[in-house]
Amino acid sequence: MLVALSADDKEGMCDMAKGSFLFHREAIKRIKSSERRWKEEYLPPEAKGPEETYFTFSGIPIKCLYTPADGGEFDYLRDLGFPGAEPFTRGIHPTMYRGRPFTIRQLAGFGGPEDCNKRLKFLLKQGATGINIVFDLPTIRGYSSEDPEAEGNVGQCGVTIDSIDDMHALFNGIPIDTISVSLVTHLPSVTTILLAMYLVMARERGIQWETLAGTTQNDFLMETTIGSAPEVMPPQDSFRLQCDVIEFVAGRLPRWNPISYNGYNLREAGTNAVQEVAVAISNGIHTTEELMKRGLDIDAFAPRLSFFWDLCNDFFEEIAKCRASRRVWYKIMKEGFGAKRQRSMWMRFHVQTSGVSLTAIEPLNNIARSTIQGLAGVFGGAQSLHIDSYDEAYSVPTEMAALVSLRTQQIIQAETNVTSVIDPLGGSYYVENLTDQMEHKIYEYMEQIRSVGGLIKAVDTGWLHKEIADEAYKYQKATEDGENKIVGVNYYPSDEVQRPIEVFTYPDTEQRQKAKLRELRGKRDNARVRETLEELRRKCTSGENIMPHVMESVRERATIGEIADIYREAFGLWTFPLF
Amino acid sequence: MRRPIKVIIAKLGLDIHWRGAVVVAKFLKDVGMEVIYLGNQFPEQIVNAALQESADVVALSTLGGNHLTLGPKVVKLLRDKGLNDVLVIMGGVIPPGDIAALKSQGFHEIFTPHSSLKDIADFIREGVYGRAGPRKA
Numbered sequence: 001m002l003v004a005l006s007a008d009d010k011e012g013m014c015d016m017a018k019g020s021f022l023f024h025r026e027a028i029k030r031i032k033s034s035e036r037r038w039k040e041e042y043l044p045p046e047a048k049g050p051e052e053t054y055f056t057f058s059g060i061p062i063k064c065l066y067t068p069a070d071g072g073e074f075d076y077l078r079d080l081g082f083p084g085a086e087p088f089t090r091g092i093h094p095t096m097y098r099g100r101p102f103t104i105r106q107l108a109g110f111g112g113p114e115d116c117n118k119r120l121k122f123l124l125k126q127g128a129t130g131i132n133i134v135f136d137l138p139t140i141r142g143y144s145s146e147d148p149e150a151e152g153n154v155g156q157c158g159v160t161i162d163s164i165d166d167m168h169a170l171f172n173g174i175p176i177d178t179i180s181v182s183l184v185t186h187l188p189s190v191t192t193i194l195l196a197m198y199l200v201m202a203r204e205r206g207i208q209w210e211t212l213a214g215t216t217q218n219d220f221l222m223e224t225t226i227g228s229a230p231e232v233m234p235p236q237d238s239f240r241l242q243c244d245v246i247e248f249v250a251g252r253l254p255r256w257n258p259i260s261y262n263g264y265n266l267r268e269a270g271t272n273a274v275q276e277v278a279v280a281i282s283n284g285i286h287t288t289e290e291l292m293k294r295g296l297d298i299d300a301f302a303p304r305l306s307f308f309w310d311l312c313n314d315f316f317e318e319i320a321k322c323r324a325s326r327r328v329w330y331k332i333m334k335e336g337f338g339a340k341r342q343r344s345m346w347m348r349f350h351v352q353t354s355g356v357s358l359t360a361i362e363p364l365n366n367i368a369r370s371t372i373q374g375l376a377g378v379f380g381g382a383q384s385l386h387i388d389s390y391d392e393a394y395s396v397p398t399e400m401a402a403l404v405s406l407r408t409q410q411i412i413q414a415e416t417n418v419t420s421v422i423d424p425l426g427g428s429y430y431v432e433n434l435t436d437q438m439e440h441k442i443y444e445y446m447e448q449i450r451s452v453g454g455l456i457k458a459v460d461t462g463w464l465h466k467e468i469a470d471e472a473y474k475y476q477k478a479t480e481d482g483e484n485k486i487v488g489v490n491y492y493p494s495d496e497v498q499r500p501i502e503v504f505t506y507p508d509t510e511q512r513q514k515a516k517l518r519e520l521r522g523k524r525d526n527a528r529v530r531e532t533l534e535e536l537r538r539k540c541t542s543g544e545n546i547m548p549h550v551m552e553s554v555r556e557r558a559t560i561g562e563i564a565d566i567y568r569e570a571f572g573l574w575t576f577p578l579f
Numbered sequence: 580m581r582r583p584i585k586v587i588i589a590k591l592g593l594d595i596h597w598r599g600a601v602v603v604a605k606f607l608k609d610v611g612m613e614v615i616y617l618g619n620q621f622p623e624q625i626v627n628a629a630l631q632e633s634a635d636v637v638a639l640s641t642l643g644g645n646h647l648t649l650g651p652k653v654v655k656l657l658r659d660k661g662l663n664d665v666l667v668i669m670g671g672v673i674p675p676g677d678i679a680a681l682k683s684q685g686f687h688e689i690f691t692p693h694s695s696l697k698d699i700a701d702f703i704r705e706g707v708y709g710r711a712g713p714r715k716a
Contacts, residue, residue, distance in 0.1 A: 473606070
């Protein structure tokens, strides 16, 4: 590079000698004045206006061209370093995708556990390298298939799990001691139940917990902010269960991520990229403080905290977001909390392409959108990836649509050569500038959350809900004003009659699950179930870690609805402060 | 003077996706309608609220796949209670094949992801004023 500074440079060294600044100050001055001349002489008059007419999706002004002069006090070793080494901007592993390709982790979930088991086996046979289970709404909100609240939703949008027997059926014949399994459990309350079922199921299959690799979502914002519901647990209690799960997993399940801080759904609900990361990281900070208060050593649990980001249409902003988030988390864990192990400073994350960005009109266009978004995740250094299917705006994916998503990942991984070089956009004047700006904006928004009393307060008062809703409203208006261009919708609107699309039809699940539940009640020891549930109720208020007691109930074949009812009674309900 | 159109907006049953419902609620309020956002409710509670509030419009939002099971229940309960003038609409991720079924069971309109806020507001105005004539305060 023309202006790169070597340590032996004699001229203009001054204070720069100690650092690893990429660019010579004198050279930067020369570039700046050349840039001014270039603007004067080369740019047409209409391009000479104020720079601030182009913005990233989160509102950061962008120039038409970036040069070394936009790097400011950019210091290679301090700001970028090497992959696998601090500050991890370029990636958390020294060999990145050469050593460990990103995990192909496509979501799957519909019908009863037997139906979903078939889809899992299909995906694995076609080359998926991880499992990602999405549950139906009754399961996610802690109702059994027989509960009146569940009516009409059993097995829709996800697989239904009523008892540990369903967990057995879901993973029947799948080697969970060798393949990693992500359980998209949303709420901490439901995580305690589904994780307990998973762990007891593994024991009953004779599988050692040490071998179990995977993730539970377990994010209290999913309960109290991102997804609304008729019956919601108070934020403080939901947060406590979130921490209970992390505390329980630490030291028992060395390969399990007890939480996946869910930026993705925050984003899909309305936030921009900066808020997405800032809110999720704020939750990470609160969790760390709470667990340290409980007496845990930070290096005992921090290495298993994981994150989940959304990939929307602003290609470079998404890449910069991923890179910036790694640097922010590193600084917080190292400088803020004094973590010693490098693994505690690793921001490991799963990414999913944006569902909100997909269109019902001309659905095959969604394949192009998702591919570009997925590529941003790979340039951002993600650990695992889900690519949304083209029929997302209609229903859960058909087998064919799910296969196209899986194949898209394989094409990125095997055909394009993009995984052969680590952080290939590192050093791009634009990407580095944007990464810096994202980092600053993330800190700013975290500070805003602190200024309203911290994350739990921000939820409890509805401040966060309002922030998300305002941003969603702004976005919708910008779309309707034509400011956000959507191909086929408001940009070259499609005039063709809607082509028929094959839409997934759900298997009938409700009656089957109800029959299984009747059978379950006939064969289990109902008195013993009751005893364990009453014990669990006492532990809700005692403040002890809840997990061992949930496992007791689960082992006796208590249903998800029975356990969640105990929570609803013990913790009470909270009014969701929306609108 | 016309009194403002009164709209009840509810998330149907357990559906968790509130973004669309809240965005529509904000817009209808901005264009002068009175909006009561119920949050997540089941058919009976939604209809009770419509009765209590003398709502002109019941707008349901669901992206959770329960449109065919719980949706028609709301319409039936409204009619059972004699609320025959209430405009009933739905928005969400609804497979194209289900739209006709919902309309045949009493929904006046189904809005999908590409419907504009303005279209929704226009439809409501036309539906309420067109049917009942201008309302007096």
